[in-house]
Amino acid sequence: MAKLYFRYGAMNSGKSTALLQAAFNYEERGQHVLLAKPEIDTKGADQISSRLGVERQVDFLIAPDADLRALVVEHAARYDGRVACLLIDEAQFLTPAQVDDLLRIVVDDGIPALAYGIRTDFQTRAFPGSARLLELAHSLEELKTICRCGRKALFNARLVGGRFVFDGDQVAIDELSHEKVTYESMCAECYLRESGGRLS
Missing domain, CATH: 3.40.50.300 (P-loop containing nucleotide triphosphate hydrolases)
Incomplete structure (x- = not known):
């Protein structure tokens, strides 16, 4: 089947x-x-x-x-x-x-x-x-990957011009944006540290 x-x-x-x-x-x-x-x-x-x-x-x-x-x-x-x-x-x-x-x-x-x-x-x-x-x-x-700290990555943090951002449109592909958009896979601990405890 x-x-x-x-x-x-x-x-x-x-x-x-x-x-x-x-x-x-x-x-x-x-x-x-x-x-x-x-x-x-x-x-x-x-x-x-x-x-x-x-x-x-x-x-x-x-x-x-x-x-x-x-x-x-x-x-x-x-x-x-x-x-x-x-x-x-x-x-x-x-x-x-x-x-x-x-x-x-x-x-x-x-x-x-x-x-x-x-x-x-x-x-x-x-x-x-x-x-x-x-x-x-x-x-x-x-499918698993690791965070910068070595733990299992769960989340995808967005960086614009090399700085973490936590507001914006759901979809931002680097070729569609005027500033360089990249992403970093992170574990929950590192994500919360970068976001100041914010989850949305």
Whole structure:
């Protein structure tokens, strides 16, 4: 039976690397996969790129108002509908309705879906797509990384121009901003220290 998997972790936990490895494993066995990501993630344009230097073009980008199931049907036609797996990077940027589509793709169309993303934003609030994935996924798997102090990282702190910020829009991708936006994966202790005890 096909399943919906949500593989999540703080930034720099190897999510894109794991996704690209999964695609390689399927294709090494002669099976077809579809790779996609939400178009709001402009970093890398239409590429999924790993910090290890591996990258690959997606089969399609997902617009915020897109019918995800229709996109999968359209792109699966290239393989006569024989798609072994749908792999989605930056799944936190999906809408809840698109996550509902993912479950229908899995259950009704029999295509396993592996969604990779982060749970929470820089203010420790769940992204709507991640929240819905946590509610619907058959399987949840945490990919781990470490904080600067060596503890397990849970949160993604935002820096603008090298300074921590705790206010702003939920989504800020460095290529979309006039100031350099970066993120640091942090444990709860280090996050609370930098935020002065603030969690949102």
